[in-house]
Amino acid sequence: MNTNIKNHLTSEDVNVWFGERHVLKNVSLQFPNRQVTALIGPSGCGKSTFIRTLNRMHELIPSAGFAGKVLLDGDDIYGESVDPVTVRAKIGMVFQKPNPFPTMSIKDNVLSGMKLSGTKITNGEELVETSLRRASIWNEVKDRLGEPALSLSGGQQQRLCIARGLAMSPEVLLMDEPCSALDPGSTRRIEETILELKEQMTIVIVTHNMQQAQRVADQTAFFLSEDGNPGHVVEFGTTDQVFNMPVDARTNDYVNGHFG
Amino acid sequence: MANTIDLSPVARPKTATPWTRTSPAQKLSYAAAVVVPAGLYALYMVLTGADLMSGLFTIFLPLQILVGMLAGILTYGKKGIMDALLYVVTIFFSAFVLVLLLSVIWSLTEAGLKAISPHFFYQNNNYVQVNTSLEYGGVGHAILGTVLIVGVSALITVPLAIATGVFLTETRSKTRGVIRTLLQAMSGLPSVVAGLFVYSMLIVTGVTQYAGWAGAIALIPLMLPTVARVTEEALRLVPVELRNGALALGAPAWRAFLQVTLPAARTGILTAVLLGLARVIGETAPLILTTLPGNGTNLNIFEGPIATLPTYIYYYISVGFDTSIQRAWGAALVIMILVAILFTSARLVARPVGQFRKKGK
Amino acid sequence: MTAQAPEKIPPRLKLVVKPTTVPDKIFFGISTAAGYSSIVLVSLILLFLIIRAWPAFASQNIFDFMFAAGWDNAAQPPIFHIGAMLWGSLLVAGLGVLFAIPMAISIAYFIEFMAPKAIAKGATVLVDFLAAIPSIVLGLWGFTVLSPVAAEWAAMLNKSLGFIPIFANGDANFQRSPFIAGIVVSVMIVPIIASITREIFSQMDQELIKGSLALGATKESTFRRVILPTASGGIVGGVLLGLGRALGETVAIFYVLNVIYDDFNWFNILEPRGGSIASLILAKFGEATSDEIPALMAAGVVLFVVTLIISSIASYIVAKAQPWRKN
Numbered sequence A: 001m002n003t004n005i006k007n008h009l010t011s012e013d014v015n016v017w018f019g020e021r022h023v024l025k026n027v028s029l030q031f032p033n034r035q036v037t038a039l040i041g042p043s044g045c046g047k048s049t050f051i052r053t054l055n056r057m058h059e060l061i062p063s064a065g066f067a068g069k070v071l072l073d074g075d076d077i078y079g080e081s082v083d084p085v086t087v088r089a090k091i092g093m094v095f096q097k098p099n100p101f102p103t104m105s106i107k108d109n110v111l112s113g114m115k116l117s118g119t120k121i122t123n124g125e126e127l128v129e130t131s132l133r134r135a136s137i138w139n140e141v142k143d144r145l146g147e148p149a150l151s152l153s154g155g156q157q158q159r160l161c162i163a164r165g166l167a168m169s170p171e172v173l174l175m176d177e178p179c180s181a182l183d184p185g186s187t188r189r190i191e192e193t194i195l196e197l198k199e200q201m202t203i204v205i206v207t208h209n210m211q212q213a214q215r216v217a218d219q220t221a222f223f224l225s226e227d228g229n230p231g232h233v234v235e236f237g238t239t240d241q242v243f244n245m246p247v248d249a250r251t252n253d254y255v256n257g258h259f260g
Numbered sequence B: 001m002a003n004t005i006d007l008s009p010v011a012r013p014k015t016a017t018p019w020t021r022t023s024p025a026q027k028l029s030y031a032a033a034v035v036v037p038a039g040l041y042a043l044y045m046v047l048t049g050a051d052l053m054s055g056l057f058t059i060f061l062p063l064q065i066l067v068g069m070l071a072g073i074l075t076y077g078k079k080g081i082m083d084a085l086l087y088v089v090t091i092f093f094s095a096f097v098l099v100l101l102l103s104v105i106w107s108l109t110e111a112g113l114k115a116i117s118p119h120f121f122y123q124n125n126n127y128v129q130v131n132t133s134l135e136y137g138g139v140g141h142a143i144l145g146t147v148l149i150v151g152v153s154a155l156i157t158v159p160l161a162i163a164t165g166v167f168l169t170e171t172r173s174k175t176r177g178v179i180r181t182l183l184q185a186m187s188g189l190p191s192v193v194a195g196l197f198v199y200s201m202l203i204v205t206g207v208t209q210y211a212g213w214a215g216a217i218a219l220i221p222l223m224l225p226t227v228a229r230v231t232e233e234a235l236r237l238v239p240v241e242l243r244n245g246a247l248a249l250g251a252p253a254w255r256a257f258l259q260v261t262l263p264a265a266r267t268g269i270l271t272a273v274l275l276g277l278a279r280v281i282g283e284t285a286p287l288i289l290t291t292l293p294g295n296g297t298n299l300n301i302f303e304g305p306i307a308t309l310p311t312y313i314y315y316y317i318s319v320g321f322d323t324s325i326q327r328a329w330g331a332a333l334v335i336m337i338l339v340a341i342l343f344t345s346a347r348l349v350a351r352p353v354g355q356f357r358k359k360g361k
Numbered sequence C: 001m002t003a004q005a006p007e008k009i010p011p012r013l014k015l016v017v018k019p020t021t022v023p024d025k026i027f028f029g030i031s032t033a034a035g036y037s038s039i040v041l042v043s044l045i046l047l048f049l050i051i052r053a054w055p056a057f058a059s060q061n062i063f064d065f066m067f068a069a070g071w072d073n074a075a076q077p078p079i080f081h082i083g084a085m086l087w088g089s090l091l092v093a094g095l096g097v098l099f100a101i102p103m104a105i106s107i108a109y110f111i112e113f114m115a116p117k118a119i120a121k122g123a124t125v126l127v128d129f130l131a132a133i134p135s136i137v138l139g140l141w142g143f144t145v146l147s148p149v150a151a152e153w154a155a156m157l158n159k160s161l162g163f164i165p166i167f168a169n170g171d172a173n174f175q176r177s178p179f180i181a182g183i184v185v186s187v188m189i190v191p192i193i194a195s196i197t198r199e200i201f202s203q204m205d206q207e208l209i210k211g212s213l214a215l216g217a218t219k220e221s222t223f224r225r226v227i228l229p230t231a232s233g234g235i236v237g238g239v240l241l242g243l244g245r246a247l248g249e250t251v252a253i254f255y256v257l258n259v260i261y262d263d264f265n266w267f268n269i270l271e272p273r274g275g276s277i278a279s280l281i282l283a284k285f286g287e288a289t290s291d292e293i294p295a296l297m298a299a300g301v302v303l304f305v306v307t308l309i310i311s312s313i314a315s316y317i318v319a320k321a322q323p324w325r326k327n
């Protein structure tokens, strides 16, 4: 891996339990600045769980347990004096299912992050436009900003959710299977958006789509949970290496589709 | 000839649901099972001069069961007997409840309309004696009193109930189960006990005389469980993804609640409030123990006699004159109209919530 | 490169989700306080009633107070015994439940398993609407409309089954009896039992029912052997909720029951004499002497405790029977 790129976000020995069940074991990954990292692996291996530890959404699950460190610019976001609310404002998240706020207009959805975090909005119109542009949805919605967000299609809703996150100018963007509910056209547009966004921020994306990982990701981590053991990282490296010359036989099987 | 296939749609035939087919013999026995008992019972009524209700259980029901079972045997053989019994009993009792309800509504309308005229809604009962003709006086003062007392009570109860709903859905307190059970149990609180409570807490202790606001306080424990539990349901129907979406944007819990969860649940909460109002608007006993009846209009809930619709009905029935009972019917109709308005709006409002409605299993 | 999982696992952190900022503390503080307010409310009710009732508990033999009959504020010393009222309340509520059960289960079965969708929907609305009718209105209706009809039924029962003591009546009067009060009360509690039963029916495993029918069972035996046993827990809970409501009902009974304070009516349900704690309170409160008020408070305490116990058991059972309502 290219070591002269500064690591923006780092996980050190992240462990997760749900109740007494050990779900993730010693996950240590580095997410360099301005790179896209893909998390891949079979269903149930803990990808979503891991990505939720990166902005402290994990602890909102009642039975959640956690050990390890997640460093943002060298500071542990699980540190004693750290307020999870500020962490989440810095690290944006896009969910698998588009979840625009149904009671708000398109415009208000974009500004919702500012309102929800109590940030003063100085130049709302401009912020709305730039955020929507960066999420490549501006042209489709610029004439209907006042309409309810639910009037958009699923793919547009998802890009609206991305715009909503971008309006907060996050340093890191976490995406958990952002395209799994979308058609191929919308998927392509979101991939293009990711490639544009990566110029400005660190992106972590969970995907089940091998081609997608190869198209957008600079580096890839392969998660696996075998025989009820906790999930862990089997292989982590550049996307090219993980897909084309995997070290581990299990990685090879998985990326080539030979996996139970 | 086989080359041209007609692809245009054809009207659906009447026989498109062959599985519901009934043979003429079956139809006949069904019809007989319905008509014969009714006919025989009508005959009985004509012969003995009995009225419709008197022999309902002793004559009509056994007759209907017997004939129904016979029809069952004829159509399905022995197996049909018990099914026929189930059908007859179920429909009979369901219809009986409907009859009770219709009877209530019918007598309210019939007797109530006799008492009601425009002035009945806005006049008060100053200068009205118990036997004064219905051309004078009305329930205007009682409507105002009810609106005031129920309104003040709602002003306190609704925020409390919504906050309770928040406690039950947004926190992880271990006592939530206990509180939920207690709320359910509280919905069975005898209303007379609520009245005694306020009487002993506020009136005996001299905090206040009998007054409207004491009545408003007495309604709180009666209204709280309904509003809190329906609010909880409404909040629970808001998808967790929305909450998480707000929190992931860096929202503190209170902002996420006020700006995302609450607006998303607003119609459900409005339903809760309307149902709560409908629940207490007719409460009588608590108000008898905490307010004094008045004939005049009183807009001061802190002092003086204040009439409400339910206590108005109560006192006018107790007096027992024909005109006073008629007034009671009139007031009962007014209360029922208010309840029906609340009930209908609760239903109408509840509809759009369908977007989050839980699917069955 | 392959991640070699080091065996050492770092110490588990304590993930307490606590409000960190002041507004959040206020937000959760308020809602927690509100949550506890129902405990406070119930405790306050008990506390004030008991304090005010104390003189009565002190002056009347508690055993007599609860289980003997007699109410005389002019006697020296005054007699305040609620045994007959307590029994009367139980009798009326029991009859109400007895009458309500067949109606409620029929309606629930009709709505869930027999009626076409549109009719089922309409019937559900009507049942809910029945629940919304204020008890004073039902009292007025029961007093003027139902009583004469029900008295006819009662007379018929008496004529044909009068040799059974329950249906005996030494009086020619069939009005204002526990039987009639029971019917009025049953109208109030049918919706309670029906809506809980209906919900249980609707959440029932359809496969179970289809399976039974597929095995050749009739609808009736499916109902008796499969549906009722599976739903029985919830129905019992609903019935207890109804019982609690019936015990506490005040004004609807007030007009249709002739309350006799100094004698028990153990089981002559057609006779025009009965008892009701709630009616006692309502009837005596207006002209109560200063000794009498504490006795009425004490009656209220008894009523409250009895209904609270029954309703709590009921809510517990209903919650158990409706697991889909849990978080």
Ligand SMILES: Nc1ncnc2c1ncn2[C@@H]1O[C@H](COP(=O)(O)OP(=O)(O)OP(=O)(O)O)[C@@H](O)[C@H]1O
Binding pocket: A018, A023, A041, A042, A043, A044, A045, A046, A047, A048, A049, A050, A061, A063
């Ligand atoms: N809220 C929860 N409570 C208890 N266990 C959970 C919870 N969420 C996830 N798990 C468990 O943790 C493990 C990892 O789940 P996770 O959702 O992270 O998998 P995933 O890799 O994202 O799978 P998928 O590709 O299907 O989304 C699974 O075994 C799952 O059962």
Ligand SMILES: [Mg+2]
Binding pocket: A047, A048, A049, A176
């Ligand atoms: Mg996942």
